[in-house]
Amino acid sequence: MTYTFLQHYWCFIVSLLGALLVFLLFVQGANSVARSLGVTEEGRRLVYNSTGRKWEFTFTTLVTFGGAFFASYPLFYSTSFGGAYWLWMIILFTFVLQAVSYEFQNKIGNFLGPKTFQFFLTLNGIIGPLLLGGAVATFFEGSNFIVDKANLVDAGAITPVISRWANASHGLDALLNPWVLVLGFAVVFLARVLGILYVMNNVDDEDIRSRGSVRLIGAAVPFLVLFVAYLVHVLLKDGYAYNAEGVIYMEPYKYLNNFLQMWYLLVILLIGVVLVLFGIGKTIFSKKYVCGIWPAGIGTVLTVLALLLSCAWNNTAYYPSTADLQSSLTMANSCSSEFTLRTMFYVSLLVPFVLAYIIYAWRAIDKKKITKEELQGDDHAY
Amino acid sequence: MLQNLILNIDAGTIDWSRAQFALTAIYHWLFVPLTLGLAVIMGIAETKYYRTKDEFWKETAKFWQKLFGVNFAMGVATGIILEFEFGTNWSNYSWFVGDIFGAPLAIEGIVAFFMESTFVAVMYFGWKKVSAGFHLASTWLTGLGATISAWWILVANAWMQCPVGCEFNPDTMRNEMVSFAEVALSPFAVSKFCHTVTSSWIIGAIFCVGVSCWYLMKKRHTKLAIESIKIGAGVGLVAALLAGGTGHKSGMDVAEAQPMKLAAMEALYDGGTEQGLKLIEGIEVPYGLSIMATNDPKGYVPGINDLVNGYTTPDGKTEPSVEEKMERGKKAIEALAAYRKAKAEGADESIVNYQLSIINSNMQYFGYGYLKDKTDVIPPVAVNFWAFRVMVGVGCLFILFFAVILAVTYQWPKALFGKRDITALPAWHYWVAIALIPLAYIGSECGWLVAEFGRQPWTIQDMLPTWASVSDLQSSSVMITFFLFLILFSTMLAVEINILLKQIKKGPEV
Numbered sequence: 001m002t003y004t005f006l007q008h009y010w011c012f013i014v015s016l017l018g019a020l021l022v023f024l025l026f027v028q029g030a031n032s033v034a035r036s037l038g039v040t041e042e043g044r045r046l047v048y049n050s051t052g053r054k055w056e057f058t059f060t061t062l063v064t065f066g067g068a069f070f071a072s073y074p075l076f077y078s079t080s081f082g083g084a085y086w087l088w089m090i091i092l093f094t095f096v097l098q099a100v101s102y103e104f105q106n107k108i109g110n111f112l113g114p115k116t117f118q119f120f121l122t123l124n125g126i127i128g129p130l131l132l133g134g135a136v137a138t139f140f141e142g143s144n145f146i147v148d149k150a151n152l153v154d155a156g157a158i159t160p161v162i163s164r165w166a167n168a169s170h171g172l173d174a175l176l177n178p179w180v181l182v183l184g185f186a187v188v189f190l191a192r193v194l195g196i197l198y199v200m201n202n203v204d205d206e207d208i209r210s211r212g213s214v215r216l217i218g219a220a221v222p223f224l225v226l227f228v229a230y231l232v233h234v235l236l237k238d239g240y241a242y243n244a245e246g247v248i249y250m251e252p253y254k255y256l257n258n259f260l261q262m263w264y265l266l267v268i269l270l271i272g273v274v275l276v277l278f279g280i281g282k283t284i285f286s287k288k289y290v291c292g293i294w295p296a297g298i299g300t301v302l303t304v305l306a307l308l309l310s311c312a313w314n315n316t317a318y319y320p321s322t323a324d325l326q327s328s329l330t331m332a333n334s335c336s337s338e339f340t341l342r343t344m345f346y347v348s349l350l351v352p353f354v355l356a357y358i359i360y361a362w363r364a365i366d367k368k369k370i371t372k373e374e375l376q377g378d379d380h381a382y
Numbered sequence: 383m384l385q386n387l388i389l390n391i392d393a394g395t396i397d398w399s400r401a402q403f404a405l406t407a408i409y410h411w412l413f414v415p416l417t418l419g420l421a422v423i424m425g426i427a428e429t430k431y432y433r434t435k436d437e438f439w440k441e442t443a444k445f446w447q448k449l450f451g452v453n454f455a456m457g458v459a460t461g462i463i464l465e466f467e468f469g470t471n472w473s474n475y476s477w478f479v480g481d482i483f484g485a486p487l488a489i490e491g492i493v494a495f496f497m498e499s500t501f502v503a504v505m506y507f508g509w510k511k512v513s514a515g516f517h518l519a520s521t522w523l524t525g526l527g528a529t530i531s532a533w534w535i536l537v538a539n540a541w542m543q544c545p546v547g548c549e550f551n552p553d554t555m556r557n558e559m560v561s562f563a564e565v566a567l568s569p570f571a572v573s574k575f576c577h578t579v580t581s582s583w584i585i586g587a588i589f590c591v592g593v594s595c596w597y598l599m600k601k602r603h604t605k606l607a608i609e610s611i612k613i614g615a616g617v618g619l620v621a622a623l624l625a626g627g628t629g630h631k632s633g634m635d636v637a638e639a640q641p642m643k644l645a646a647m648e649a650l651y652d653g654g655t656e657q658g659l660k661l662i663e664g665i666e667v668p669y670g671l672s673i674m675a676t677n678d679p680k681g682y683v684p685g686i687n688d689l690v691n692g693y694t695t696p697d698g699k700t701e702p703s704v705e706e707k708m709e710r711g712k713k714a715i716e717a718l719a720a721y722r723k724a725k726a727e728g729a730d731e732s733i734v735n736y737q738l739s740i741i742n743s744n745m746q747y748f749g750y751g752y753l754k755d756k757t758d759v760i761p762p763v764a765v766n767f768w769a770f771r772v773m774v775g776v777g778c779l780f781i782l783f784f785a786v787i788l789a790v791t792y793q794w795p796k797a798l799f800g801k802r803d804i805t806a807l808p809a810w811h812y813w814v815a816i817a818l819i820p821l822a823y824i825g826s827e828c829g830w831l832v833a834e835f836g837r838q839p840w841t842i843q844d845m846l847p848t849w850a851s852v853s854d855l856q857s858s859s860v861m862i863t864f865f866l867f868l869i870l871f872s873t874m875l876a877v878e879i880n881i882l883l884k885q886i887k888k889g890p891e892v
Contacts, residue, residue, distance in 0.1 A: 056458070056499035056500075056502065059458060060491065060495040060496055063461075063462055063465060063491050064488070064491030064496070066469075066487075066491075067491040067492075070468070070480055070483075070488065071480075071487065071488035074480020074556075075477055075480075077468075077476050077480060077484070078469060078474070078480060079473070081466060081476070082469055082470060082471070082472075082853035083853075085855055086859065089863050092462060095462060096459040096460070099455055100456060100459050100874050100877075103451055104455070104878070107884070108884040109881035110880070111880055152474075152478075152715075152850075153722070161474045161853065161854040162474060163473055163474075163854070165854070168856065170855065336484065337481050337551070337554070340559045343485065347485075347489050354492060357497075357500060358496060380451065380507065
């Protein structure tokens with residue numbers, strides 16, 4: 001295993017975790033439409049109990065995504081989290097609210113009332129995907145930061161801190177870029193699509209399933225419009241490339257070139273998109289079909305994986321700087337040492353084992369769908 | 383010249399960043415020990431159900447699992463903030479040692495968090511969906527996941543207190559891992575893990591015993607209370623004894639790797655051999671500190687003044703003064719700047735190698751180059767002194783408490799406890815057990831105060847002080863997020879306590 005292979009491997013693992021995280025945002029998506037999916041208190045309870053059995057996977061994937069990024073690309077961790085402070089803090093804040101909301105909302109002694117925590121779930125359901133989608137968009141659009149490792153020892157530097165945000169907004173400036181918002185809202189609607197598909201599959205309730213088919217159209221149409229717009233924008237825009245010496249430069253149609261040069265990513269992207277469309281389309285047009293979450297979910301993972309890899313592989317700067325082009329982060333200039341990447345490679349061999357027991361436990365819990373009757377007899381229901 | 387570099391950092395940013403991290407860590411540590419401790423209690427209760435098929439044990443397990451769940455969510459919520467705060471608030475740190483420090487966090491996510499989050503769902507929602515054996519395994523795996531998570535987090539924390547298995551790379555301007563085994567199995571980490579986890583079991587045990595005593599006082603759920611006391615006090619006694627032993631090993635590790643912390647814990651200004659351990663100012667156990675630090679009543683323990691001014695041990699080992707270390711640290715930093723300049727300009731290899739040799743010979747004092755004054759290395763003495771005493775005092779009290787309550791419960795030895803019935807004690811006996819719950823938390827938090835205040839000003843011992851670790855943020859930004867988290871965590875804590883109290887009042891479904 002060469003150092004270059006290990007850099008590509010860890011980029012793949014982090015991208016896969018990112019893609020799985022986007023899929024698992026179905027929890028947020030379903031919570032954001034809980035009020036329209038379940039119009040009665042009983043109906044909403046079904047939705048919250050359905051997502052409530054999966055929220056920890058989303059949370060854990062977010063934590064593992066952060067940990068894997070830290071271990072494999074510490075300069076990204078240092079630059080993005082320390083620089084785009086407010087963007088990440090708002091994301092974390094809403095996830096904290098979500099974490100306690102399930103357990104607290106219907107417990108006796110909750111003096112804030114269930115509606116407070118249901119509001120938190122809705123807030124996280126919208127803000128979480130929006131800002132996470134916005135953060136992903138910055139991989140293509142760039143961010144306003146400067147990196148200078150010499151600051152640590154340079155008396156002429158302003159501070160010894162090596163990564164600095166070049167403006168005072170600390171990440172919120174990204175939201176002024178309309179393309180960041182386009183992808184952000186695309187992820188919000190994608191999360192809703194996945195959330196509706198998941199609840200339709202996981203809850204055995206005719207009302208929710210018939211309402212879900214209708215709500216699915218309302219989420220899928222804006223998602224597809226925004227996603228296609230962003231995809232076309234990315235394929236036509238100039239991208240951030242680097243040469244053998246590590247010098248970063250702008251390359252016309254960089255991301256389009258990446259997909260053409262890495263044809264396998266294009267194939268993965270197309271398969272992913274087709275699967276998402278199939279999952280949505282069949283659920284809308286077939287009244288008895290409730291398994292759309294699986295093709296759409298797998299399609300989401302494949303699509304996001306291909307997009308994330310296209311912005312890092314093939315000599316592409318994955319975290320471009322709009323303030324100083326040469327500060328842009330590439331796999332080569334931001335990764336951990338070969339020893340650490342190699343060590344972590346061996347650790348990552350545990351991932352299939354972890355996935356196996358997750359799938360086993362998931363199936364064991366979900367083989368019987370959630371019903372109103374089940375909730376009445378369950379003393380741990382949310 | 384480095385003075386100017388350091389002065390450019392907003393002091394408010396450093397202080398608010400420290401305050402925010404401390405706030406998050408203190409809140410996180412309110413929930414984690416109960417999670418670790420209750421995991422053992424509910425695991426034992428469910429094992430009894432699995433073996434006896436007695437519904438009483440099933441309801442007992444479910445009762446403790448219900449309380450576990452309320453607490454678990456807050457532990458998860460506060461934990462995610464801690465991980466990301468290394469990046470958001472300590473970005474320079476994240477780069478400088480991310481090559482080493484990131485690995486335990488990633489492994490924690492892959493190995494522990496997924497185990498915890500997968501099986502906790504089976505534990506709560508799988509009673510009617512999976513076999514009894516699978517359910518029991520899920521309950522234990524939930525606790526095991528939490529414990530493995532603690533392992534990797536404590537490996538990361540221990541590495542900051544005693545950095546091992548790494549080398550500085552002047553080309554990448556960071557420390558890089560050279561031995562994963564040294565990092566993951568560092569003796570400092572092993573002691574820290576054993577001490578932290580066993581002390582967490584004490585919290586779970588006293589919570590279990592305290593709640594059970596409340597039921598006995600109210601004459602409700604008597605069977606559940608007695609059986610839970612037997613489990614809780616048994617676990618608690620074993621844990622308290624183990625915490626004492628592992629605490630001693632931790633003390634020896636601190637004496638070796640962080641002698642200034644030990645000196646601050648003892649408020650020892652002028653050290654020497656045959657040092658006594660202060661119980662409080664003026665009363666001490668002869669030779670106690672020497673034994674605690676070196677396992678030898680005649681062992682040498684340096685004081686704060688010795689460490690600042692330099693000292694020579696009786697066996698001839700000399701430790702330089704802080705001023706000398708500062709000089710050597712500055713040499714390393716300046717040589718590093720010269721090395722980078724020489725390489726960038728394509729200078730002769732001999733010049734590059736000369737600078738490299740200066741870096742290597744002074745690197746162990748690199749962090750001292752960022753100090754402004756020799757007294758910067760002295761941590762807050764009063765906090766360390768008193769926090770250490772509270773922690774040890776509470777630990778000793780719990781050994782006695784669990785031993786007595788076990789003796790009363792089993793009415794053994796008969797001569798002493800044969801006539802005492804655990805269900806018919808005067809009310810104040812039960813109130814003592816209930817009052818010990820917050821005391822256990824105070825003792826546990828004091829342990830962390832010693833660990834974290836004692837290592838100031840270092841983020842990484844001798845390698846990087848806090849002011850060179852912080853992110854480049856306006857202090858106002860960090861101040862705002864500090865208060866946002868303070869309000870959020872405090873409100874959620876209040877809700878959690880109220881829910882726990884109501885759940886306890888409601889009792890199990892038996």
